[in-house]
Amino acid sequence: MISTTAILKEIQIMNNKTGQNQLFFLHWLDRTSRFFSGIRLPEWFHKEDKNYHPFRIMVDKEISDHVKSWRFIILIAIIALTCLGSMYTAITNISKAVKPDDPVDAFFFLKLFTLSDGTMPSFFVFIGFLGPLLGIGLGFDAINSEQNKGTLSRILSQPIHRDYLINAKFVAALVVISVMLFALSFLVTGLGLIMIGIPPTAEEFLRIVTFVLLSIIYVAFWLNLSILFSVWFRQPATSALASIAVWLFFTVFSVLIISLISKAIAPSETATPQQILHYEHLKLNLMRFLPNELFSEATTTLLMPTVRSLGPLTMEQVYGTIPGPLPLSQSLLLVWPQVTGLIAASILCFVVSYVLFMRREIRPR
Amino acid sequence: MDCIELNDLTKKYGSYTAVDHLNLTVRKGEIFGLLGPNGAGKSTTILMMLGLTEPTSGSVRVCGINSITNPIEVKRKVGYLPEDVGFYDELTGMENLVFTARLNCISGKAATHKAEHLLRRVSLSGDAHKKAGKYSRGMRQRLGLADVLIKNPEVIILDEPTLGIDPKGVREFLELIVELSKEEGITVLFSSHHLHQVQKVCDRVGLFVNGRLLAEGDIQTLSKKLFTKGTYAIEAGIAPSASDTSAFAGKKYSAEEVKKVLQSLDGIIDVMAKDDLFVIECSHDATTEIAKAVIASGADLYYLNRKEYGLDDIYYRYFEGDSDHE
Numbered sequence: 087m088i089s090t091t092a093i094l095k096e097i098q099i100m101n102n103k104t105g106q107n108q109l110f111f112l113h114w115l116d117r118t119s120r121f122f123s124g125i126r127l128p129e130w131f132h133k134e135d136k137n138y139h140p141f142r143i144m145v146d147k148e149i150s151d152h153v154k155s156w157r158f159i160i161l162i163a164i165i166a167l168t169c170l171g172s173m174y175t176a177i178t179n180i181s182k183a184v185k186p187d188d189p190v191d192a193f194f195f196l197k198l199f200t201l202s203d204g205t206m207p208s209f210f211v212f213i214g215f216l217g218p219l220l221g222i223g224l225g226f227d228a229i230n231s232e233q234n235k236g237t238l239s240r241i242l243s244q245p246i247h248r249d250y251l252i253n254a255k256f257v258a259a260l261v262v263i264s265v266m267l268f269a270l271s272f273l274v275t276g277l278g279l280i281m282i283g284i285p286p287t288a289e290e291f292l293r294i295v296t297f298v299l300l301s302i303i304y305v306a307f308w309l310n311l312s313i314l315f316s317v318w319f320r321q322p323a324t325s326a327l328a329s330i331a332v333w334l335f336f337t338v339f340s341v342l343i344i345s346l347i348s349k350a351i352a353p354s355e356t357a358t359p360q361q362i363l364h365y366e367h368l369k370l371n372l373m374r375f376l377p378n379e380l381f382s383e384a385t386t387t388l389l390m391p392t393v394r395s396l397g398p399l400t401m402e403q404v405y406g407t408i409p410g411p412l413p414l415s416q417s418l419l420l421v422w423p424q425v426t427g428l429i430a431a432s433i434l435c436f437v438v439s440y441v442l443f444m445r446r447e448i449r450p451r
Numbered sequence: 452m453d454c455i456e457l458n459d460l461t462k463k464y465g466s467y468t469a470v471d472h473l474n475l476t477v478r479k480g481e482i483f484g485l486l487g488p489n490g491a492g493k494s495t496t497i498l499m500m501l502g503l504t505e506p507t508s509g510s511v512r513v514c515g516i517n518s519i520t521n522p523i524e525v526k527r528k529v530g531y532l533p534e535d536v537g538f539y540d541e542l543t544g545m546e547n548l549v550f551t552a553r554l555n556c557i558s559g560k561a562a563t564h565k566a567e568h569l570l571r572r573v574s575l576s577g578d579a580h581k582k583a584g585k586y587s588r589g590m591r592q593r594l595g596l597a598d599v600l601i602k603n604p605e606v607i608i609l610d611e612p613t614l615g616i617d618p619k620g621v622r623e624f625l626e627l628i629v630e631l632s633k634e635e636g637i638t639v640l641f642s643s644h645h646l647h648q649v650q651k652v653c654d655r656v657g658l659f660v661n662g663r664l665l666a667e668g669d670i671q672t673l674s675k676k677l678f679t680k681g682t683y684a685i686e687a688g689i690a691p692s693a694s695d696t697s698a699f700a701g702k703k704y705s706a707e708e709v710k711k712v713l714q715s716l717d718g719i720i721d722v723m724a725k726d727d728l729f730v731i732e733c734s735h736d737a738t739t740e741i742a743k744a745v746i747a748s749g750a751d752l753y754y755l756n757r758k759e760y761g762l763d764d765i766y767y768r769y770f771e772g773d774s775d776h777e
Contacts, residue, residue, distance in 0.1 A: 137558040147550060154541070236537020240598065243501055243531035244554040245523050447504040449494070450533030450610065 140246045141254060148258030152224060161223050162266060165216050172209045173274050176201040177281050193391050193411060195286040196293060198278040200389050209274060210385045213267070213301050214378060215337070220266075221308030222329040224259040227322035228252070228313045229443060234322070236451040252443050256313060256436065263305050271298045289414055296418065297388050303428050304381040308333070310435035317439045317446070336376050344372050359400075366398040380428050384421040391417060396424075454479045454606055454638040455500065460509035462495050462662075469495045471662035472509070477640060477655075482632050484653030485642040492662040493642040494534070497610050500640075501531055514605055527555070530599030534611035536591060540584030544575060544594050547583050548601055555602040562601075569597040573627065589620040596627065606638045607631075613648055625652050685731045685738055688754030689745055712748045716740050728754060 138146075152158050176198050183197055202208040207215070229252065232238040242248055271294055279285060286294070311332060315325035348369045353361045373379045387393045391411030395403075412420070455477040462470040470492040477483040485493050498504040500511050502522025511518040518525045538547045545566055552562035570576045573593040578586065586594060592612060599607050609628070613621045629652050632639045643649050649656055650670060657667045666673050689709055709729050710722045718734040731741060738757050745752045 137556060138553070140554045140556065143550070143553045151539075151541070235540070236533065236535055237539060238537075239503065239531075239533045240536055240538075240551075240595075241554070242503060243526055243529075243533075244551060244602070245527040245556075246554055247523065447498065449498070451535060451537065 140244075141250050144246075144250055144254035145258045145261070148254055149261055152258060152262045157223055158262070161220050165212075165220065165266075166270065168212050168216065169209055169270055169274060172202065172206050172212050173198065173277060175203055175206045176208060177278065179203045180282060193290060193293075194284060195275075195278065195282075195290045196389050196391070198274065198282075199294070199297070200386075210297065210389055211382075214304070214381050214385065217301055217305040217381075218308040218333045218337075218378070220263060221259075221305040221310075222312045222326065222333065224262065225255070225309040225312035226316055226326040226329050228255040228259075228316045229439075230316045230320055230325060231322050233320070234451060239448050239450045242448050248444060248448075249440065252313070252317070252440060256309065259309050260302070260306055263309070264302050267298050267301050267305070292414055293388055293391070293417075296414070297385055300381070300384055300388065300421075300425065300428075303425065303432065304377070307377055307428055307432035307435065310432045310439065314435045314439035314442075317442045336378050340376055341373075344369070344376075347372065363398060363400070370397055374424075374427070377428060377431055380424040384424040384428075387417050387421045393417075393420075396420060453477070454514060455483075455640065456510075456512040457496070457500075458510045458512075460496065460499060460511060461507045462492070462499060462504070463507045469662050470499070470506075473662070473664055475657060475664055475667070477638060479638055480632070480636050481654040482629065482639040482641060482652055484649035484656040485640060485659055486644065486646065486649050486656050487642075487659030488644055491659045493659055494610055496659075497531070497608055497640070497642060500608065501526060501529060527602070528605045530602060530604035530607040532592075532595045532599045532607065532609045532612055534614055536595035536598070538583035538586070538591065538594065538598075540582060542583055543580045544570065544583050544586065544590075545579040547594065548598055551598050552601045557601070565601055566597070569600055570594075572600075573597045589616045589624075592616055592620075592624065593627075596624070600631070604637060606640065608640045608642075610642045611644070612641070613643065613645060621648065628652060683733050683736050684758040685733065685741060686725075686728045686754065686756045686758055687731060687741060687745070687752065688728050690751045690753060712750065713741060713744055716744055730758075 179201055180197055183201055199209040241251060275286065275294060312325065312329040315328045319325040319328060353365050383396050387396065394412060453476045457473050457475040460470055460473040473496060487493050495504065499506045500513055500518055502518045502525060505519060513525045514528050516524045548566035548569065549562045552565060553559065557565065570579045573596055575590060575593055578590060583594065613624055616624060625648055628639060631637055641649065641653060655667065655669050656673060658665045658673065713719050713722065716737060718737055720732045720734060723730045736757065738755065742752060742755055
């Protein structure tokens with residue numbers, strides 16, 4: 087209290103002597119800061135004085151670059167808006183989705199993420215669709231823009247390992263993506279909580295967290311792919327186009343191609359059940375070459391606990407089962423191959439870009 | 452002590468040899484000029500010194516450290532200013548410098564302090580908080596110099612640092628380099644195709660063409676090595692005496708006539724007329740004898756100069772020679 091009045095007095099004095107305004111302000115600042123210095127701030131707060139590892143500094147810089155860039159703001163705006171839209175349709179339709187004697191009722195909350203009335207895709211479909219765009223957007227000019235700006239040779243002539251640069255780019259983008267996806271999902275969760283008033287159970291919450299982790303892995307795959315193109319191509323425009331072309335190919339054309347192929351090899355109507363089963367497996371395995379298919383299979387299983395199998399089931403297998411949701415551990419077990427596939431694909435992209443970058447001669451622009 | 456040692460350094464791109472068995476030593480504290488036309492392999496050599504590209508064969512040692520196996524240690528001691536250096540446009544000049552400093556493990560406050568000092572040094576303190584994207588070419592180059600100096604280097608390597616700066620900027624930049632080298636005892640490797648700039652600042656020069664070092668030494672040694680092939684060139688302005696009433700009055704001497712005047716002297720090899728002057732080639736330094744002989748003959752001697760060759764001449768002379776080889 088005493089210090090507050092002292093400060094107020096000083097402000098009055100300041101007003102009287104306008105000429106010395108600045109001096110007094112500095113004095114005042116000094117006093118207030120001395121007042122607050124009694125409170126000890128944690129060690130990490132005094133960032134300036136600490137001698138961080140160069141890698142940490144590079145990651146810091148990349149993150150701040152991403153967060154400040156228009157590109158990221160636009161991407162986050164698109165994703166946030168579409169997610170809010172899908173959230174809205176889910177909430178307006180949720181009352182119709184609940185059936186009185188539905189055993190899935192226990193997973194009422196997850197419907198927020200999966201429900202759709204056909205006009206607007208659900209939250210997880212949107213993440214599957216826009217996630218690649220986010221990954222591509224954050225990675226397509228990682229290396230080649232540094233080269234074109236002429237900063238690449240300057241940074242690499244500092245005493246740091248060469249892979250710090252590419253690792254920092256990857257880690258920074260991954261951190262940004264993770265924070266963003268977690269924030270977005272928790273916002274959707276919180277908003278849903280307010281709107282429908284039913285809290286999620288622990289398992290539902292864990293399912294949401296695993297879904298976000300899965301989405302991060304999926305976006306990381308596209309991030310690595312676009313970093314690969316940014317090492318490969320000299321022009322950011324080329325690498326952006328190449329990444330988008332791959333994305334379009336996977337989401338649109340490859341599905342067409344696979345349906346063409348599967349039509350061509352379709353068994354005749356008189357085929358034995360084994361043949362048909364074999365064909366169905368083949369069709370599914372072809373689809374599983376596509377990362378988006380892996381992602382949608384995995385997220386469907388995680389967010390809809392009633393999904394019991396991702397392949398065709400025979401009547402024998404289904405016979406005698408009690409229709410009920412799977413526990414989280416079983417759902418995870420079911421999607422484990424898909425998750426492994428996604429991680430493997432992203433590691434593959436990263437390794438190729440790493441090797442390309444490490445062997446490259448660093449010329450000034 | 453040798454600061455940079457290159458031994459039989461070779462770099463091949465497929466069948467093309469960019470650097471061909473290069474041997475070069477740069478002593479501590481000197482300013483060494485690497486002079487050569489574009490595409491001579493200067494930049495490639497520099498990249499190999501920094502471990503930014505691997506040599507096909509040979510060894511590089513900078514400050515006694517092998518650049519191929521231990522580039523990090525080398526880069527700790529060497530500051531490199533690439534030609535047309537780039538900065539992060541969205542950061543200010545100050546932030547760019549602090550970023551580099553912190554990559555060199557200088558803590559935040561010390562980095563800011565140091566950056567302020569260096570920005571004053573390169574007279575950019577007024578623009579310290581301007582975005583680097585708004586800097587002009589010359590300012591960027593000066594910021595580059597500050598960026599190189601912030602890690603307290605023992606060696607600085609400047610690759611065509613004066614490209615695209617106006618003459619005044621170039622002069623200031625070169626003066627700054629000389630000043631720094633002398634004050635802080637920094638070894639400087641200066642690569643350029645600008646003869647005059649190299650001549651102005653460098654203690655020693657290496658002439659670098661097609662991946663090979665043709666000659667090395669200070670400017671005098673170089674001109675001796677490349678030019679005269681053991682002969683001296685003396686420029687003389689000789690005219691008939693104004694008081695002369697003979698047939699020569701008002702006329703110009705021809706080379707033949709001058710030769711006649713000088714024929715009594717030893718070691719005169721050739722006399723050529725070049726514009727208003729005569730270039731006398733002789734086997735030893737005959738400047739005094741020529742002066743005496745001309746005066747004795749009654750003609751006027753209005754100009755006499757033992758020719759010092761500039762790098763310009765060295766350069767052209769070499770390329771004349773080069774075209775002779777092919």
